[in-house]
Amino acid sequence: MTLTSFEPAxxxxxxxGAIGDVDAEVATARGAWAGWAARPFAFRVETLRRFANVARAKLEPFADLIARETGKPLWEARSEVEIVIKKVDISVSAYAERTSQRRLEGAMGARVSVRHKPHGVLAVLGPYNFPAHLPNGHIVPALIAGNAIVFKPSEKTPAVGAFLTALYHEAGVPEDVIRCVQGGPDIGKALAAHPGLDGLLFTGSARAGAALSRQFAETPGKMLALEMGGNNPLVIWDARDVQTAATIAVQSAFLSAGQRCTCARRLIVRDGDHEPLVESITRLMDRLILDHPHADPAPFMGPVIDNDAADQLQAGFLELLGRGAKPIRRMDRRDPDKPFLTPALIDVTEVERRTDAELFGPLLQMVRVDDFDAAITEANATRYGLSASLVGGSPELYDRFWANARAGVINWNNPTNGAPSTAPFGGIGLSGNHRPSAWYAADYCAYPVTSSEAETARATIGIGLA
Structure with missing residues (x-):
């Protein structure tokens, strides 16, 4: 059996390529991880530094492949490869800060040592929107910590997954230490359920993450790190520069054709003061170039990942219209055979019982409210909790927003997307399970071991003897 991927554009x-054998790949990794873990930390670090150099040398073909398989503009694909390269140095620094060896003084002259051990064999399930960066964000810190990896790329981006795995091998990570298993959702489910795993690191939808959480509830000894989506609010309030606020709104909602988990899904504004902002947003939306990844001039956004995704997004847009939403800019499809969708803005203020869903594409829903308390209430009207931004307002207003917004990433006068890799990244609610990645990825790649140590055994029983 084989798996095939297509260029969205x-x-x-x-x-x-061939569908993988989960049992064989887990067994291979299981046989290799102890030897990798026994290697000195410095050896593992230097091996991953070679990986960064190999990726740097192949930046252009790597970026070209990402652009072709995801449809994202070439400039954005290049940025993704650069993040992959930088992840190594970031992970080394994070490991030193989060999981370094510590020595403490204990009772009776004993030493207390805190060190960290790798879990063993970890599965990594990657998404299609950042098919190199996001799985790499799990794999690099996990390899540095001494784990072996079985990596399943998204079935929509298998070529990038295979390319990324080959870069690790070329850099000197033993082929048995990181394995790539290709396949669809059934392969992912088989991998997640495999008894030979010591944990699973997941990036994907809330529905799949919730299913994994239920499954892993029966195996509390296994690590589970979930990085899921968001129904993210962007609140624009008393913005001094309307054009800048509009630019931030467009960047938040439509970067990567809206296919980032941190993209703004809901625009929250003060009713009555919103017309100039909406005019600026739509004027900028009308200027956005939508084209294939290698087009000249370079596009701002490309297609969504495939026709099924485009169909679902259009259906979601039409459902909102049917429930009373008012279109400001419609979601149009220029070619029914290709997944190019124009960015859409829709007023859902009058829609009752709005669906709390992550519509993963270029669709921004505007909600008008009367005051800032109502804006915060609306921002928190979601089961998700990944990202939230406030544009405008005073420092005091931002303090109120920061204190009351329920999200793991809270920004001021910045887009909802584009969180730095030098800080923890993760959300609450349906957005994650309190295992933030990025800088804090080291926390779920190794577990702490506390040891009380003395060179000479000393013991007394001072009470209770006859």
């Missing part, structure tokens, strides 16, 4: 076949 053209429909052309890009890659075909």
């Amino acid at each position: 053209t429909g052309a076949t890009l890659w075909t």
Whole structure:
């Protein structure tokens, strides 16, 4: 059996490969992880530094592959490869800060040592929107910590997954230490349920993450780190520069064709003062270039990942219209055979019982409210809790927003997306399970071991003897 991927922008076949064998790949990694863990920390670090150099040397073909398989503009694909390269140095520094060896003084002259051990064999399930950066964000810190990896890329971006795995091998990570298993959702489920795993690191939808959480509830000894989506609010309030606020709104909502988990899904504004802002946003939306990844001039956004995703987004847009939403800019599809969607802005203020869902594409829903308390209430009207931004307002207003917004990433006068890799990244509610990644990825890649140590055994029983 084989798996095939297609270029979203053209429909052309890009890659075909064999469906993987989960049992064989887990067994291979299981046989290799102890040897990798026994290697000195410095050896593992230097191996991953070679990986960064190999990726740097292949930046252009790597970026080209990402652009073709995801449809994202080439400039954005290059940025993704650069983040992959930088992840190594960031992970080394994070490991030193989060999981370094510590020595403390204990009772009776004993030493207390705190060190960290790798879990063993970890599965990594990657998404299609950042098919290199996001799985790499799990894999690099996990390898540095001494784990072996079984990596399943998204079935929509298998070529990037295979390319990324080959870079690790070329850099000197033993082939048995990181394995790539290709396949669809059934392969992912088989991998997640495999008894040979010591944990799973997941990036994807809330529905899949919730299913994994239920499954892993029966195996509390296994690590589970969930990085899921968001129904993220962008509150624009008393903005001094309307054009800048509009630019931040467009960047938040439509970067990567809206296919970032941190993209703004809901724009919250003060009713009555919103017209100039909406005018600026729509004027900028009308200027956005939507085209294939290698187009000249360079596009701001490309297609969504495939026609199924485009169909679902259009259906979601039409459902909102049917429930009373008012279109400001419609979601149009220029070619019914290709997943190019124009960015859409829709007023859902009058829609009752709005669906709390992550519509993963270029659709921004505006909600008008009367005061800032109502804005915060609306921002928190979601089961998700990944990202939230306030644009405008005073420092005191931002303090109120920060204190009351329920999210793991809270920004001021910045877009909802683009969180730095040098800080923890994660959300609450349906957005994660309190295992933040990025800088804090080291926390879930190794577990602490506390030891009380003395060179000479000393013991007394001072009470209770006859």
